[in-house]
Amino acid sequence: MKPSRVVIALVVSWSIVGCGDYSAEPKGAGGTPSSTGGTGVIPPGGSAASGSPVAGGGGSGGGAAGGTAGTGGMVGTGGRETPPEAACESVTACGGNVPGVWFATSSCLPVTGLAQIGELGIGCSEVATSGKLEVTGNLTIGADGMFSDNTSTTGEVALELPAECLDVSGTVTTCDKISSPLGSAGFDSVECVDSTTTTGGCTCTGKIKQTGSMAWLLFDPAKTGTYEAMNNSLKLASSIKTVEYAYCVEGNFMKVTPTTKTIIGDVKGTVVLQKQP
Numbered sequence: 001m002k003p004s005r006v007v008i009a010l011v012v013s014w015s016i017v018g019c020g021d022y023s024a025e026p027k028g029a030g031g032t033p034s035s036t037g038g039t040g041v042i043p044p045g046g047s048a049a050s051g052s053p054v055a056g057g058g059g060s061g062g063g064a065a066g067g068t069a070g071t072g073g074m075v076g077t078g079g080r081e082t083p084p085e086a087a088c089e090s091v092t093a094c095g096g097n098v099p100g101v102w103f104a105t106s107s108c109l110p111v112t113g114l115a116q117i118g119e120l121g122i123g124c125s126e127v128a129t130s131g132k133l134e135v136t137g138n139l140t141i142g143a144d145g146m147f148s149d150n151t152s153t154t155g156e157v158a159l160e161l162p163a164e165c166l167d168v169s170g171t172v173t174t175c176d177k178i179s180s181p182l183g184s185a186g187f188d189s190v191e192c193v194d195s196t197t198t199t200g201g202c203t204c205t206g207k208i209k210q211t212g213s214m215a216w217l218l219f220d221p222a223k224t225g226t227y228e229a230m231n232n233s234l235k236l237a238s239s240i241k242t243v244e245y246a247y248c249v250e251g252n253f254m255k256v257t258p259t260t261k262t263i264i265g266d267v268k269g270t271v272v273l274q275k276q277p
Contacts, residue, residue: 080252080274080277081251081252081253081274083105083106083253083272083274084106084253084272085106085272086105086106086107086108086255086269086270086271086272087108087269087270088108088109088110088268088269088270089268089269089270090246090257090268090269090270091246091247091248091255091256091257091270092248093232093233093246093247093248093257094232094248094249094250095229095231095232095247095248095249096247096248096249096250096254097249098141098227098229098234098247098249098254099141099142099143100140100141100275100276101138101139101140101141101275101276102138102139102140102141102254102273102274102275102276103137103138103273103274103275103276104135104136104137104138104139104151104214104271104272104273105272105273105274106271106272107133107134107135107136107215107269107270107271107272108132108269108270109132109133109134109135109155109215109258109267109268109269109270109271110131110132110267110268110269111129111130111131111132111133111155111157111264111265111266111267112129112130112265112266112268113128113129113265113266114126114127114128114129114265114266115127115128115129115157115159115263115264115265116261116263116265117159117165117182117185117263119263120181120182120184120185121168121169121181122165122166122167122168122178122181122182123164123165123166123167123168124161124162124164124165127159127160127161127162127165128159128160129157129158129159129160129264129265130157130158130265131155131156131157131158131206131264131265132155132156132157133153133154133155133208133215133267134153134154134155135151135152135153135214135215135271136151136152136154137150137151137152137211138150138151138276139151139214139273141227145226145227145228146224146225146226146227147224147225147226147227147236148223148224149211149212149213149214149221149222149223149224149236150211150212150223151211151212151214151215152209152210152211153208153209153210153211153213153214153215153216153217153221154208154209154210155207155208156205156206156207156208157205157206157208157264157265158203158204158205158206159182159203159204159205159206160195160197160198160201160202160203160204161175161178161192161195161198161201161202161203161204162198162200162201163198163199163200163201165178165201165202166178166200166201166202168181175192175193175194175195175202175204176192176193178192178202178204179191179192179204182204182206183206184219185206185217185219185263185264186208186210186217186218186219186220186221186263187206187207187208187217188207188208188209188210189206189207190204190205190206190207191204191205192204192205206264208264211223213236213241213243214236214243214245214256214258214271215245215256215258215267215271216241216243216258216260216262216267217262217263217264218240218241220240222236222238222239222240222241222243223238224238225237225238225239229247232246232247232248233245233246233247233259234246234247234256241260242260243258243260244258244259244260245257245258245259246259252274252275252277253272253273253274253275254272254273254275255270255271255272255273256270256271256273257269257270257271
């Protein structure tokens with residue numbers, strides 16, 4: 001009598017707990033097994049043990065389609081949807097259900113118009129501005145009416161200051177010294193040099209790097225608070241500031257455009273966020 005052979009299959013699974021350090025690329029779901037043996041096919045995402053079947057398909061993975069297979073032939077299918085690219089125009093608001101954990105997958109946020117700097121204590125109230133912002137990270141919106149903003153907003157804007165801006169409380173200063181009051185707007189850093197286009201003025205470059213207050217420059221960005229979603233508008237409120245966004249939820253994706261006036265000028269365009277499954 002031939003000795004019997006016992007095959008033990010070990011299936012490993014894991015789950016993501018929490019959201020603070022979760023990647024902006026949500027994981028794809030594992031696939032289903034193929035009946036075909038032979039050399040395995042390797043689609044994007046996931047992994048499976050080479051040379052042997054894996055129950056339930058090719059495991060879970062971070063690609064657009066979950067599961068892979070090695071020699072022996074189990075092919076995974078499924079996975080997360082491919083997110084749309086962010087448009088540089090403002091979203092057409094449609095509202096929708098917002099509770100969930102949302103990860104920024106792309107953004108295009110041009111900055112134009114006039115920066116409103118009258119509150120900074122310098123000799124002018126508004127100046128021409130241009131630049132672009134980018135948003136990464138995640139935004140958690142709870143069913144309890146609270147939000148947690150773990151997004152990162154980065155970018156750079158150029159401010160063109162006329163000569164009268166250099167009058168600070170009755171004292172005329174220089175471009176290299178005007179950087180300090182401009183920094184109180186919330187910039188990570190500001191550098192000002194003599195302008196080559198505005199007589200007697202300055203060209204200032206402000207760099208933005210902040211966590212919280214998604215796509216909105218603030219000296220003390222809001223990371224937690226309450227929210228309200230009504231009439232196609234999402235409002236994130238903290239003790240410091242309420243920031244409003246036009247938004248549209250379509251399936252597992254939400255597109256938002258900041259509509260609250262910001263100190264650095266008019267911010268248009270879109271942030272695309274994908275819901276964690």
